[in-house]
Amino acid sequence: MSHTLFTQVTIIGGGFSGVMTAVNLARLGLPSSEITILNTLRPAGRGVAYGTRRMEHLLNVAARNMSAFPDLPDHFVNWLRSRSEFDLIRENELRERFIPRVIYGDYLRSLMHHHLPDARLVDAEAVDYANRMVLLAGGGSIEAGRVVLATGNEAPADLPGAESLQENPAWAGNPWLPWHERLPPDTESIVLLGTGLTTVDAIITLRALGWLGRIHAVSRHGWLPHAHFRGVEYPDFPPADTDLAALGLDRLAALMEDHCARLRAMGANPAIIVDKMRPHTQRIWQGFSLEQRLAFTRQHAARWNVLRHRIAPEIHAQITSAQLTGQLQVHAENIEHVEAAGARVRVHFEGGGQLEGGLVINATGPRTRFSSTRSVLLRNLLRRGLISSDDMDMGARVDGSHTVIDRDGGVSPYLLALGPLLRGTYWETIAVPELRGQALRVAETILGQKSTPAAETPVMMEYMI
Ligand SMILES: Cc1cc2nc3c(=O)[nH]c(=O)nc-3n(C[C@H](O)[C@H](O)[C@H](O)COP(=O)(O)OP(=O)(O)OC[C@H]3O[C@@H](n4cnc5c(N)ncnc54)[C@H](O)[C@@H]3O)c2cc1C
The missing domain is CATH 3.50.50.60 (FAD/NAD(P)-binding domain)
Structure with a gap:
């Protein structure tokens, strides 16, 4: 492509985050002809996780919690009913199933076809943004009023040698x-x-x-x-009179250890505490000082991740x-x-x-040092000062409406971001239960609409099965 296109909104990245931002824009009233999705390497809609062609790769979240919409919690389970292989499965059982990820990719593709009939899908890598133009590898550009960065997880960092x-x-x-x-x-x-x-x-x-x-x-x-497991009722955590986000790292860790010990003494799995933390983790992370965030990643993150994922x-x-x-x-x-x-x-x-x-x-996990990103696009945006690293150097800095903060601390008039790029801001920003709220919030910001309660609630679920 060597000519210039124009769209109201250009979304860079066609995984879950990018496609669901587009779908929400259309749901909120933007004609889909005003939207361009740029994506490379795999079909738009599937992204890294749902681009697998292998049926043995299952979702690691039960079907009941995989709706793409924060305001329609049963949407995915209801969609599964459109496929013959799930016809005979009872509702309760279907909700708890771990569905092949390739089928989840089909779900996202079907949402695209339904909501985005006139959107422009461009199979190209975005490499820069200058003078309101998204520049593409191999030439060509797209003039865009607003640009959404939904570039997802990067491949693992290279190992020495x-x-x-x-x-x-x-x-x-x-x-x-x-x-x-x-x-x-x-x-x-x-x-x-x-x-x-x-x-x-x-x-x-x-x-x-x-x-x-x-x-x-x-x-x-x-x-x-x-493994996921069926949990026991444990109403004692979080304690009714405790604001988890106000405790600070050491007191929070001690409180969690105490409740893990109580669960072990009951013969129950202490990972229940991690599940019960999920609705609070983004707020807790944002309440931590930089020193506490660094201490968490050094001392607790490995154990947290193994219990959480x-x-x-x-x-x-x-x-x-x-x-x-x-x-x-x-x-x-x-x-x-x-x-x-x-x-x-x-x-x-x-x-x-x-x-x-x-x-x-x-398979050492996605690269997390943002300043050493291998993405040509992100390197160029960093060099131009249009985006900046968060304090942890884990991703891009944004404000509460997902608008990018530039190198000088200014709010970008053009750029927004969501998904794994916001790891330093939210810590938990990788799975559908968090990303679906972000996609709605980004769409609302672009259209200048007031945030709905559904978009404000980042996680509304229990991970136990
Ligand atoms: C193997 C695996 C399994 C997972 N399983 C689950 C699960 O079961 N449940 C769950 O909730 N979450 C799961 N996740 C988490 C998953 O990352 C999120 O659910 C979600 O898919 C992330 O979507 P994304 O759009 O933010 O990123 P991605 O899926 O990484 O999509 C980003 C897209 O942007 C494209 N792109 C990047 N840069 C550019 C550029 N410059 N120009 C054009 N295109 C670009 C990439 O090629 C890619 O297609 C899994 C993740 C992985 C890696």
Whole structure:
């Protein structure tokens, strides 16, 4: 494309966040012909999470909590009824199901088709924004009154030594690009760097493909995600007279430890406390000082994440089975560097140990240092001072209406942002239960409408099944 287009609103990023911002704009009255969605690498609507083609990849949130709309909580479950494979499933059971992520992508695509019949979908990478023009890789531009940054999660940061492995078939630097087309023979090992949700995806795929070799998973603590579970009633937390956001980190951590111990003594899972924190986490994070935020990420974040990002019980059962049969071995190690070793890649640990794999996959989690982003667009916007890093350097700085704050502290007249880019502002800003409220709020800001209670409530759910 080399000509200039004009739209009222241009949304950069066509994952859940970008598409649902567009859908909400249309719901609130903006003609969809005034909207452009720019997206690269995969079909708009699916994004990284729902762009998988593999049916064994399940949502890690139960269907009842995956509505794309904060004001229509049963929307996804009702939509599932349009598909024949769910016809015979009772309502209660369907609500608790963990649905294949590819079907959730179908849901988002169907919302696009319904609400955005005249929107312009452009398959191109945005690389800059200047003089009210979004500039595209390979030429072309879009003049836009407002621009929404919905660029999502970045691929994991490179590990030391990885720069020399970019063309090496035994190295997969981006776990979300198709690596399963170049599996080594079963006599080899596969090494997964990271033990989070992406590593779980990879193990499930290897099993679905019938790959029988040895799998190693490595992370600092060696903690795999826990399973969702059916919780007990526990009305004692948060205590009725306590404002969790006013406690500060140390008193909050002590209160949580105390209630975890009480739950353990009752024979119940202490992760119930993490679930009960969810509606409060954004407010608590925003109440923390910078020192408290830094201390939280150093001392508590790893444990928080493993209790918070849980997986479907049937997926957990497969991971446990892989461990019991000896196919999967988990290692608690700090990775020092990676290097080529003949047809394999060798991973060195700080303690002196090492592992080799016929395929080594970097699943260490999305890059979080915003100032070292690899996105050409975000680098250019930072260089121009049109966006700025938040205090934690985890993402872009925004105000309460999701409008971007520039380098000089000014409120941008053009740019808004949502999704994982706001990690430093909200901490919890990655899953649908948070993002659906953000998408509505961004649409309301653009159209100058008053925020609805639905958009103000970031999380309205229990994670227990
Ligand atoms: C493997 C995985 C599984 C997950 N499972 C769940 C789940 O079960 N439930 C849940 O609630 N959440 C889940 N999540 C969290 C998930 O990230 C969010 O639910 C949501 O999909 C994030 O959407 P997004 O639009 O913000 O980002 P993304 O999905 O990352 O989409 C961003 C899009 O923007 C495009 N883009 C980026 N930069 C540019 C540019 N410069 N120009 C043009 N296009 C650009 C990217 O190519 C991408 O398509 C999962 C995440 C992952 C990675």
